[in-house]
Amino acid sequence: MVLAHWPAAVSEHRLEAVRGGFDFGHGLLASFGIERAVYINGHLVASSSAQVPDVGRMTPDQAAALAATTGTVEVIRNGAGNSVDASAFNQVTAATVIQNSLDNQDIRSLTTIHAAVNSQVAFRSLNLQQSLQAGLIGSLGH
Helix, strand or coil: CCHHHCCCCCCHHHHHHHCCCCCCCCCCCEEEEEEEEEEECCEEEEEEEEEECCHHHCCHHHHHHHHHHHCCEEEEEECCCCCCCHHHHCCCCCEEEEEECCCCCCEEEEEEEEEEECCHHHHHHHHHHHHHHHHHHHHHHC
């Protein structure tokens, strides 16, 4: 094949839109987790969770767990006579549908998102830079 017939390289702008992960640089890490749980009358009836301790180095297993937790519609039925047309949710992700036909039920649906950044590395770097700058300024005329 002649080089002139090869397709053009993908632009950086296009690549940025499809790339995964985060590169914060300087040892800065980000972690992410999501937990979904449904309780009926104090009893756990459904749950799912995914944890990604380092978003920049997400493994295929972590990505699959995250997709399963955030990319599904979960239907929970409490009592008789509940039905739902699952095709009604074909464009929806990360939904929990709770159907209840019983009276006096305590129903709780919880979604907890955990996000953290180890910014201590960045603060140490900033402190070092400030100390060096103060030392250089102090040495100029004193």
